[in-house]
Amino acid sequence: MEPTEKESLNEPTAEGSSTTDTSAMPKDPSKDFSPENAKKMQELFAKMMKDNPETYKKFEEFKQMQPLLQPHAFWDTQPVQKVTETMGISEITPGPIEENKKNDISTEPIKLAEGFEWCKIDIHNEEQAKELHELLNKHYVESDGGTFKLDYPLDFLKWALCPPGYKPKWHIGVRATKTKKLCAFIAGIPLNLTIMGEEVKASSINFLCIHQKLRSKRLAPVLIKEVTRRINRTDVWQAIYTSATLIPKPFSDAVYYGRPLNYKKLVEVNFFKKDKSFNAKKKLYTLPDETETPGFRRIRKKEIKKVYPMLKEFLSEYKVAINFSPEEAVHYLNYRENVVYSYVVEDPETKEITDFISFYSLNSEVIGHDKHDTMNAAYCWYYCSTKTPLESLIKDATIMAKKEGFDIFQMLNIMENEEVVDELRFAKLKGTLHYYLFNYRLPNINPEDIGVSFV
Incomplete structure (x- = not known):
């Protein structure tokens, strides 16, 4: 049985207080790998690597990626890159992770929790555009101290969401069934990428926004699945997106x-x-x-x-x-x-x-x-x-x-x-x-x- 934390952190007995000869006994490994010793080893390791800038850079990258080694209930089920793939464990060949056909994708929307329903947001409809503007301005991006909130004017939203060939079905809202109030939104925008010299038909995902009072309802994974389903139904399989949150796994x-x-x-x-x-x-x-x-x-x-x-x-x-x-x-x-x-x-x-x-x-x-x-x-x-x-x-x-x-x-x-x-x-x-x-x-x-x- 593994030693408990209390056992591993016990202080040694005072000199002369024990009659047991411990010199020939194996060391307790739990003492070598206590949190204090692990921290000291990490600091020593970092100091040694500073003499090798390239190795030190890799070490810093590894420290930053440590949160990605933890389980992620949603992202671990998605075709996204694993952190281990860029840690020298395997070679990276650029290209799709999964190959699919649109006929394999369901034509039915992802099921929402009771009390919510899907809706399409028409940015050219004045009433719906104002609803989206209000949702984003109140619940989208706010500074850490709550001092600043991004303000997305309607003209800006039309410009960002509606390039030539945009797909109205990719502008997805969630409403409360009883009140019909808009409480969440996500947008897919078609675009073409060049990745390592290869042209890739893709989409960008933006404006994922959920009302602050509903953040515990786990709506974000459902929104991502639904926009993915709708995009896949048009035979588009890749997407690019950004976030200030670290999730599996950024390429930059x-x-x-x-x-x-x-x-x-x-x-x-x-x-x-x-x-x-x-x-x-x-x-x-x-x-x-x-x-x-x-x-x-x-x-x-x-x-x-x-x-x-x-x-x-x-x-x-x-x-x-x-x-x-x-x-x-x-x-x-x-x-x-x-x-x-x-x-x-x-x-x-x-x-x-x-x-x-x-x-x-x-x-x-x-x-x-x-x-x-x-x-x-x-x-x-x-x-x-x-x-x-x-x-x-x-x-x-x-x-x-x-x-x-x-x-x-x-x-x-x-x-x-x-x-x-x-x-x-x-x-x-x-x-x-x-x-x-x-x-x-x-x-x-x-x-x-x-x-x-x-x-």
Whole structure:
């Protein structure tokens, strides 16, 4: 029988208090592997490995992945990658985990718990759109301290959810049977990916939201199963999604950086802490009034057909990237006030479009502040740099964002973003965004190898 915790942590008897000769007795292994000794061994092991950066990196990755070694009642039943597959236990060959046929997929919806029913959310129906807006704004994403809540305007939701070829049946809601109140939502959005050079027909999964009072009802797995079923019925078997929660198993992890545009306001709303260097930092974050790249200006819709092949070639260099169709490029990249802001660089001499950059608008409600009720945030979207250095492109984008009234410019360390964070005075923000693939096996990749940006 294994020793109990109490037994394994017992103190040895005082010297001379026992007449038993223990010198020839085998050691009690439980004492060698006590929590205290295990911690000391881990610290010693980490110290030794610091001399080998690559080994130390693997050790840190292993520590971060430890929660994934625990049982996961839902995800252990799904075609998602296992953490052991990227820990040197087996070789990773990119490709589908399961092969299926849509005729094998049930035509009947997943059964919901009593008191709930499925519904389709029509984002173009004013009443339903307002219901979705209210659900997301109250129950979707909130900062740890409850100070900020993301605010998704209706125009933004229509842009994010309804690209060319979108599937209305993939916009799935759950209502309370008696009151008909919308209490949960999940969305699938069709897209094409390029994964390690292979084109993959897929979907992105976004806006999984459940009313806070219903979080104990285990609705999330049911929503995921149902959106998966509906997507599979269209003969699409792969999906990409992100989450701040660590679940089995991300293929990459990204972090956010933020460049203050209105430092004074960010301190006032407590997004940044005020310290003795406030005035120096306020001066440090000052930006020019006008953009600096000759020919930098707002894009015209007709120019997207010129930007499209440049962007397509640019994104093809990444290991995992979105593969826009021409119609999707027009939808996602055309300038839309209060939604997406897109700019090009036009060569002053040749009049050719040489570069492109965009950012989208996603503001946060500031909770309980007596002066500010909104923090205006611009998020780096897609770009392609062929002639103008990326540092200049992003700097000009931050200048335009400030002119448009944004308080902060944020971006993940995907694509080439991390190369410019120091020069452009971006600060690393809290939290990690994990990238996942559903029903696709892939080796771990670095965030700079990702060419997919999420809203």
